[in-house]
Amino acid sequence: MILLKDFEQLRQTAADKGIDVIDWDFESDRIQGLYCDGIIALSKKLPNSTAAACVLEEEIAHHDLTAGNIIYMESAQNRRQERKARMLAAHRRADLHMIAAALRRGLRSQEEIADYLGVTEEFLCMAIEGYRQKYGQYVRVGDDILLLEPTVGLLSMRDDF
Numbered sequence: 001m002i003l004l005k006d007f008e009q010l011r012q013t014a015a016d017k018g019i020d021v022i023d024w025d026f027e028s029d030r031i032q033g034l035y036c037d038g039i040i041a042l043s044k045k046l047p048n049s050t051a052a053a054c055v056l057e058e059e060i061a062h063h064d065l066t067a068g069n070i071i072y073m074e075s076a077q078n079r080r081q082e083r084k085a086r087m088l089a090a091h092r093r094a095d096l097h098m099i100a101a102a103l104r105r106g107l108r109s110q111e112e113i114a115d116y117l118g119v120t121e122e123f124l125c126m127a128i129e130g131y132r133q134k135y136g137q138y139v140r141v142g143d144d145i146l147l148l149e150p151t152v153g154l155l156s157m158r159d160d161f
Helices: 004-016 048-065 076-093 097-106 110-117 119-134
Strands: 021-022 033-036 039-043 138-141 144-147 153-156
Touching: 004 021, 004 048, 033 048, 039 048, 039 110, 076 119, 076 153, 097 110, 097 119, 097 138, 097 144, 097 153, 110 119
Parallel strands: 021 039
Antiparallel strands: 033 039, 138 144, 144 153
């Protein structure tokens, strides 16, 4: 599970990029975080530091990638920018090599893998779905084949597996 120290390190990463991070009481429970003009607002209703770290990572990705107001998802361009930021956050917190390493350690359930990576199960599922859309049913990760459908698994070409 992600430690509070990891969340604080992410806050420091934001500060190093010139981003202020504030806690905000959003009226809607659907809003977990927002980035605007160098400020990230994180919902006070996030259940734990793991969830907060996942949301913060995505909002930092918005800072790194997004141009303009993308709140309204009716626009195809806004949906593309949202997806790009989510995939950057996924790459930073749950990339293919990290998922393969978790499987190599014998972890199998989404809960175990998410805990090992320090992400929420929802974040892990979002990352895997993004990789499925990009790569299809499987992708080569070093000497391994990472299966993405119908479930996540690992085929190894190594002798020491």
